[in-house]
Amino acid sequence: MNKKWNGRKIFHKCVLVLLIIAMGDFLFSGRSSVGEGEGEHFSWKEVFAARAQEGVLNIWLPSFAFADKGSASGRGWFEQILGQQVPLFAYAGSQDNENLQTESGSTYEKILLLEGASEYTESEDGDALEVPETSEGKIRLDDNMTQLLQEENQTGQDQDGEQQEVQMPAPDQFGFIKAAGRSQEYNWSYYQDFDALIKEFYAVDATTEANPKRLNLDALLGKTMAITKNPDVPQILIYHTHSQEDFVDSVPGDISTTIMGAGELLAQILREEYGYNVIHHMGMYDVESRDYAYSNSLPAIEQVLAENPTIEVVIDLHRDEVLEGRKLVMDLNGKQTAQFMFFNGLSYTKAHGDIDYLQNPYIDENLAFSFQMQVIANEYYPGLTRRIYLKGYRYxxxxxxxxxxxxxxxxxxxxxxIKNACAPIAHILDLELSGKGLY
Known part of the structure; x- marks a missing residue:
């Protein structure tokens, strides 16, 4: 009898020790640095699970089942016992963001940090981001336009038989000369091939991956992204998650010479030249650090949208970061004009798979919107845009x-x-939103 009782005491002590170890694991195992890879942190739970085998524990104490990491359906024994009473210990694989955010150093926080720290295109070199000037899927129209101008010159003679000067389109109030039409068109049958589509239009960050199910040409072109313009209500929102981004000759303390100044000019052009009602949100969310900039800005942007439910277009305007000595510029109508790039988050990384913490029900619409804008830009202003960049988070x-x-x-x-690029961006956006850009 005493031996049996002593055996029970030993067993209970072992269970108590394991309980203490498991509690310590929940409290401290997530304190690995952000730079460490998944699975590199030390876990007592993993050590004992490997040596004692989970099956033994499950036989003696069913509630001691270890849940699979990352599984929302198989939450651990500790949550079963204490999760309802002590929310602080909510399991990191839970779909409940409120609980996720309470766990210091969790995967969720790591993802937010990585998302907020940078959306720069550091995984690709410059050449990989440029759009090819020629390809088998493009039809150049330059020769046709030249021929039309020559014919106009030949017939454009005055009564004395002297050649009249061909009149170029007049610049708008911002000094910008809009493209009169397309200078090239796409042969879409060529881009039904997924590899051809990616090569022409996209640069895929090394942390994520693209697949033909998501990047389907028919879906990208088939979604109607035009809106019915109503200048009486706000329809476009421009803001800056990274408000502190500046340029080589920006004046310290003068936000008009930063990306926020570019946002104000873009808003002005959209209002005065195209008649849109635009809100330019001037909130700053990265003054002390870029960390968590997206999660910091989210509540404020959600509030703007809640107060202005008529907004249909949301533009987060940034600038990229490249190697010193590299310059993103082209000559457009005699003006040195900064090149720009559309950027999409896929809520998917190779390390985590689908990121349920950063769900986006509009990924397909986002991709269609940027793709159609890219097509218009390439056809009307070849060389002005770089390839669309795909990265793993939500942004x-x-x-x-x-x-x-x-x-x-x-x-x-x-x-x-930078300012010289705002007018063509506005023109491309208007062509897209009016439904006039695609054929």
Whole structure:
């Protein structure tokens, strides 16, 4: 009898020790640094699970089942016992974001940190981001346009038989000369091939991956992204998750020479030249640090949208960061103009798979919106845009189906080059929203 009782005492002590170890694991195992890879932190639970075998524990104490990490359906024994009473210990695989955010150092927080720290295109070199000037899927129209101009010259003679000068389109009030039409068109049958589509239009960050189910040409072109313009109510929101991004000749303390100044000019052009009602939100969410910039800005942007439910287009305007000495610029109508790039988050990384913490019900619409904008830009202003960049996180693009993240130039551009790009961006956006850009 005493031996049996002593055996029970030993067993109970072992269970108590394991309980203490498991509690310590929940409290401290998530304190690995952000730079460490998944699974690199030390876990007592994993050590004992490997040596004692989970099956033994499950036989003696069924509630001691270890849940699979990352599984929302198989939550651990500790949550079963204490999760309802002590929310602090909520399991990191839970779909409940409120609980996730309470766990210091959790996977959720790591993802938010990585998302907020940078959306720069550091995984790709410059050449990989440029759009090819020629390909088998493009039809050049330059020769046809030249021929039409020559014919106009030949017939445009005065009564004395002297040649009349061909009149170029007049610049708008912002000094910008709009493209009169397309200078090239796409042969879409060529881009039904997934590899051809990716090669022409996209740069895929090394942390994520693209697949033909998501990047389907028919879906990208088939979604109607036009809106019915109503200048009486706000329809476009421009804001800046990274408000502190500036340029090579920006004036310290003068926000008009930063990305926020570019946002104000873009808003002005959309209002005065195209008649849109635009809100330019000037909130700053990265003054002390870029960390968590997206999660920091999210409540404020959600409030703006709640107060203005008529907003249909949300633009987060950034600038990229490139190697010093590299400059994203082209000559457009005689003006040095910064090149820009559309950017999409896929809520998917190779390390985590689908990121349920950062769900986006509008990924397909976001992709269609940027793709159609890219097509218009390439056809009307070849060379002005770089390939669409795909990265693994969400970047607050879940707020509206028509959400854009634009990387306008880089830190090596001048303020003037940046401002020169605002008018063509506005023109491309108007062609898209009016439904006139695609054929």
């Amino acid at each position: 607050n693009m879940h707020l509206r189906p028509r959400s854009l993240l634009i990387e306008l130039g880089a830190q090596t551009n001048t303020v003037e080059e």
